[in-house]
Amino acid sequence: MGQDRRGFLKLAGLAAVCATARESLTRLAGAAGTEPRPSAKAPKVRWAMVVDPRRCLEQQNCTACIDACDHAHNVPAFTNPRHEVKWIWKTRFDEAFPDQDSRYIDPALTSEAVLALCNHCDNPPCVRVCPTQATWKRDDGIVAMDWHRCIGCRYCMAACPYGSRSFNWEDPRPHIAHENPDFPTRTKGVVEKCTFCDERIDRGELPACVVACKEKALVFGDLNDPDSEVRRLLRTRFALRRRAGLGTQPEVFYLV
Amino acid sequence: MLEKALVGGRGYWRWILALGVVIALGLVSYLRQFAFGLGITGLSRDVTWGLYIAQFTFLVGVAASAVMVVLPYYLHNFKMFGKLTILGEFLAISAVTMCMLFIFVDMGQPTRVLNVMLYPTPHSLMFWDMVSLSGYLVLNVVISHVTLAAERNSVPPPRWIKPVIILSIPWAVSIHTVTAFLYSGLAARPFWMTAILAPRFLASAFSAGPALLILFCLVLRRVTRFDAGREPIQRLAIIVTYAMLINVFFVLMELFTALYSNIPEDVEHFTFLFVGLEGNTTLVPWMWASAVLSVVALVLLVNPRTRHDERTLAAACVAVFLGLWIEKGLGLIIAGFEPSPLGAVTAYTPTVPEISITLGIYAFGLLLITLLYKIALSVRGETAA
Numbered sequence: 001m002g003q004d005r006r007g008f009l010k011l012a013g014l015a016a017v018c019a020t021a022r023e024s025l026t027r028l029a030g031a032a033g034t035e036p037r038p039s040a041k042a043p044k045v046r047w048a049m050v051v052d053p054r055r056c057l058e059q060q061n062c063t064a065c066i067d068a069c070d071h072a073h074n075v076p077a078f079t080n081p082r083h084e085v086k087w088i089w090k091t092r093f094d095e096a097f098p099d100q101d102s103r104y105i106d107p108a109l110t111s112e113a114v115l116a117l118c119n120h121c122d123n124p125p126c127v128r129v130c131p132t133q134a135t136w137k138r139d140d141g142i143v144a145m146d147w148h149r150c151i152g153c154r155y156c157m158a159a160c161p162y163g164s165r166s167f168n169w170e171d172p173r174p175h176i177a178h179e180n181p182d183f184p185t186r187t188k189g190v191v192e193k194c195t196f197c198d199e200r201i202d203r204g205e206l207p208a209c210v211v212a213c214k215e216k217a218l219v220f221g222d223l224n225d226p227d228s229e230v231r232r233l234l235r236t237r238f239a240l241r242r243r244a245g246l247g248t249q250p251e252v253f254y255l256v
Numbered sequence: 257m258l259e260k261a262l263v264g265g266r267g268y269w270r271w272i273l274a275l276g277v278v279i280a281l282g283l284v285s286y287l288r289q290f291a292f293g294l295g296i297t298g299l300s301r302d303v304t305w306g307l308y309i310a311q312f313t314f315l316v317g318v319a320a321s322a323v324m325v326v327l328p329y330y331l332h333n334f335k336m337f338g339k340l341t342i343l344g345e346f347l348a349i350s351a352v353t354m355c356m357l358f359i360f361v362d363m364g365q366p367t368r369v370l371n372v373m374l375y376p377t378p379h380s381l382m383f384w385d386m387v388s389l390s391g392y393l394v395l396n397v398v399i400s401h402v403t404l405a406a407e408r409n410s411v412p413p414p415r416w417i418k419p420v421i422i423l424s425i426p427w428a429v430s431i432h433t434v435t436a437f438l439y440s441g442l443a444a445r446p447f448w449m450t451a452i453l454a455p456r457f458l459a460s461a462f463s464a465g466p467a468l469l470i471l472f473c474l475v476l477r478r479v480t481r482f483d484a485g486r487e488p489i490q491r492l493a494i495i496v497t498y499a500m501l502i503n504v505f506f507v508l509m510e511l512f513t514a515l516y517s518n519i520p521e522d523v524e525h526f527t528f529l530f531v532g533l534e535g536n537t538t539l540v541p542w543m544w545a546s547a548v549l550s551v552v553a554l555v556l557l558v559n560p561r562t563r564h565d566e567r568t569l570a571a572a573c574v575a576v577f578l579g580l581w582i583e584k585g586l587g588l589i590i591a592g593f594e595p596s597p598l599g600a601v602t603a604y605t606p607t608v609p610e611i612s613i614t615l616g617i618y619a620f621g622l623l624l625i626t627l628l629y630k631i632a633l634s635v636r637g638e639t640a641a
Contacts, residue, residue: 017394020373082300082602095598098521125443131382132371151371152294152364154304155382161444161597167304167364169295188293189364243597246443 045140046223047196048251049210050233053093053114055217065115066090068212072197074185076172085166087194088117088209096242097254115218117209118143118164118194119242119250126156126165135191141223141251142196152189161243162250165193196220223251257405260634261627267479268630275623282616285609286361294364297610302602303593305362307614310589312358314464314581315621316435317457319351319392321465323428324495330421336488343484344469345400346628348428352393354621361613381438388431395424400628408635432457439592447525447592450513456506457584463499464580466492467573472629474570482633486566493569497557500576504550507583528594529587534601539590542582549579 056062069075069088076085090113094102102110120143127137134149135156157165171188179185183199186192197207205211210218221230230253233239239253264272289296299306322344328334329341363369377383399421406413436454443449470492473484514522527533529543556562556572563569595601606614 020370025376082302083295084301091598095600098597098599129380129382129442131377131380131386132368132375133377134371149368149371149375150365151368153359153362153382154364155380155438157304158592159442159444163302163596163598163600166301168293169299170293187365188295189366191364248443 044224046251047120047141047201048221048223048230048253049117049120049196049207050219050221050230050239050253050255051115052217052219052233052255053112054255055215056115056213057112058215058217060112062215063090064212064214065209065218068208069194071178071180072200072208073183073195074172074176074180076168076175077177078172078175083169085168085172085192087166087192088115090114091116097240099243099245100240114254116162116164116242117252118196119162119248119252120194120196122249122251123247125159125161125248129155129159131155138198140201142198142201143193144195144198145192147184147186147190147192150190152191154191156191161246161248165191167191257408257631257635260631263634264630271626272623275619275626278619279616279623282613282619285612285616288609289361289613290366294362296607298605298607300602300604302596302600303590303604305589305593306604307586307606307610308358308362310585311614311617312355312362313435313457313589314585315351315355315358316389316432317461317580317584318465318468319348319355320428320432320458320461321469322348322396323425324462324466324499325469325492326421326428327425328491330418331425334491336485336491339482339484340469340473340488340492342400342404342632343472343629345396346625346632347465347469347472348396349393349400349628350621350625352389352396352431353624354617355389356393357617357620358614361617381434381441385431385434385438388427388434392424392427392431395420395427399424400632404632404635429458432461444597445592446519446521448588450510452506452509456503456510459499459503459506460580460584461499463496463503464577464584466496466499467576470496470573471570471577472625474566476629476633480633482636489566489569490564493557493563493572496573496576497554497563500550500554500557503580504554524595525591528601529591533595536594536601536603538603538605539587543587546579546582546587549575549582553579 066088070077073087075087078084093110093112093114094100096114096116120141122141124135124137124143126135127143130136131153132149132151134146134151135143136146137143152167154167157167168186168188168190173185176185197205197209200207206220207218210220219229219233221228223230225231233255234253238256240256241250241253244250297306297308325337325340325344329337360366360369372383372386399417402417403413433454436457439445439448440450440453470489473489473492476482477484511526514526524533528536529539531537532540553572553575556568556575562572590604593602593604
C-alpha cells in the first residue's frame with residue numbers, strides 16, 4: 001500500500017511539472033508568430049523629447065512640469081528619500097551627466113538643476129532584463145509598463161543606468177495628495193517610471209509636462225519626421241544625451 | 257523513506273525544535289513584510305538589492321559545489337567519494353531550495369511570481385536562471401532518490417540514472433554561470449560587468465561548498481555513527497585549497513585591472529569596499545575581515561601539516577566559508593549599487609525583520625539538510641542510537 005501511495009505522489013508531482021512546463025513551452029513557441037506585425041510601409045513614428053536647460057533655468061524654482069506629471073499620474077509623495085517615486089525630477093548637472101568633465105565651466109551652470117526622466121532608450125536595458133515583459137518598447141519607441149504584470153524583482157532598476165525607475169516600497173495610495181480618477185494608482189511592490197504620457201499621446205495630446213512648461217523648455221515630437229520641431233532643434237543646435245557611450249540610445253536630448 | 261526522519265533521540269528533536277523556532281520567527285517577519293511591502297527592509301531607491309539577493313548568489317555556489325564530489329566519483333571512478341555523493345546531492349537540494357526562497361522573499365509581488373513561467377522571456381537572464389535552478393533541483397531530487405532507494409534495497413542503481421548523473425555535472429556549472437550572467441551583462445553596473453565574474457563565482461563555489469561539506473562530515477562523525485573517513489576528507493581539503501587559491505587569484509586580477517587602469521567608475525566600487533566612499537564605511541571592516549580570513553585559510557590549507565590535522569583543517573574550512581560568505585553574501589551585491597550610476601552613495605543596513613527572514617530561510621535549509629541526512633544515514637544504519 002505504501003508503494004501505491006509513493007507511486008501516486010510521484011505521478012502527481014510529474015503531472016504538476018508537466019502542466020506548468022507545457023504552458024510555458026506553448027507560449028515560448030508561439031511568442032514569435034502570433035502578434036500581428038504592422039506593415040513595413042506604414043510611416044513609423046518615433047517619439048522623442050528635447051530639453052532646453054537654459055530656458056528651464058529662466059524660472060529657477062519652477063516645478064510646473066513636475067507638478068503636472070505627479071498629478072496626472074498619481075505619483076505618490078514619499079517624504080523618505082529612500083522610498084521616493086520619481087517620474088520627472090530635477091537633479092544636479094554633474095549627476096545627470098557624470099561622464100561630462102565640466103571642471104572649468106562656470107560653476108553656476110553645472111551646480112544648477114537639470115530635468116531628468118526616463119530616456120525611452122531605443123535600446124533599453126530594462127526591457128532586455130525584465131523576466132515577464134512587464135516593461136516593453138512600443139512601436140513608436142515608448143518604453144511602456146504593465147503594473148499588473150510586474151512581479152517586483154527590480155532587475156530593471158539594476159539595469160537602468162539613469163536611475164529612472166522607482167519601486168513602491170510600501171502602499172503608495174495614502175501618499176497621493178489629490179487623486180486623479182482618470183489614471184490608475186499603483187500597488188505596493190511594483191516598479192514605475194515616466195511613460196512619455198502614452199495615454200495622452202494615444203488621444204493625440206502632448207505629454208503633461210510639455211503642456212505645463214510655460215518657458216517651452218520641453219519639446220516633444222517625432223524623430224522620424226524631418227520637419228518636426230525636435231528634428232529642427234537637433235539639426236541646428238548641439239545636443240547631449242545622457243551616458244551615450246553605453247549604447248542605450250536615449251531619446252531625450254539636452255540642448256547645450 | 258520519509259518516515260525515517262521521524263525517529264530520533266533527544267538531541268535530534270532539540271535541534272529540530274531550535275530550527276523550528278528560528279523558522280517561525282522568520283515567518284512572522286515575512287508576514288509583516290508581506291503586509292507592509294519591501295519598505296520594511298533597509299533597501300532603497302538606489303540600493304535595490306541587498307541581503308536576500310546576496311544570499312541567493314552565495315547559495316547558488318554552495319548548490320553547484322555538489323559537483324565536486326559527484327564528478328570525481330562518477331567520471332573518474334574515484335571510489336573514495338562513494339559515501340559522500342549523497343551528502344553532496346542533499347546539500348545541493350537544500351541550497352537550491354534556499355535560493356528559491358531568497359528570490360521569493362525579494363519579490364515585490366510574490367503572488368505574481370509565476371508570471372515568469374506564464375510569459376517566458378528568453379532575452380531575460382532571470383528566465384534562464386529559473387530554468388537552470390529548477391532543473392538542477394529536479395535532477396538532484398531524482399538522482400538522490402533513485403540511488404538511495406537502490407542502496408536501501410541492496411540492488412545496484414538502475415542503468416538509466418547514470419546519464420542523468422552525468423547531465424547534472426555540466427548543469428551544476430550552468431547554474432552558477434547563469435547566475436553570474438544576471439549581473440555581468442549590465443552596462444549600468446561596472447562592478448559586475450567583468451568577464452571573469454562567472455569563473456570567479458565557480459572558484460568561490462568550489463571552495464566554500466566542499467569546505468562546508470568537510471565541516472558537515474566532521475559534525476556527523478561526532479553526532480552519528482557515520483564516518484566519511486580520513487582520506488576522503490583530505491581529498492576534499494585539496495579541492496578546497498586549489499579552488500580557494502584560484503578564487504583569491506581571480507579577485508587580485510579584478511583589483512589589478514580596476515586599480516591600474518584607474519577608470520573612476522571601476523575604482524570607486526573597490527574604494528567603497530575597502531576604504532569607504534563619501535564617508536560611508538559600512539562594509540570596510542567586513543571586507544578586511546574577509547581578506548584576513550582568506551589569507552589565514554590559505555596558510556592553513558597550503559601547509560600540509562595544518563591541512564592534515566583535522567582540527568586546523570576545520571578552522572581553515574570555517575575561515576574559507578566565512579571569508580567567502582562576506583565576499584559574496586555581502587560585498588559583491590551591495591558594492592554593485594555603491595556608488596549608483598549617478599554617483600550617489602546611499603547607506604544600506606539590513607533591518608531586524610530583514611535579518612530575521614534571512615535567518616529563517618537559513619534555518620529552513622538546515623532543517624531540510626538535517627532531515628535528508630537523517631534519512632540517508634538511517635538507510636545505511638549509521639545513525640546514532
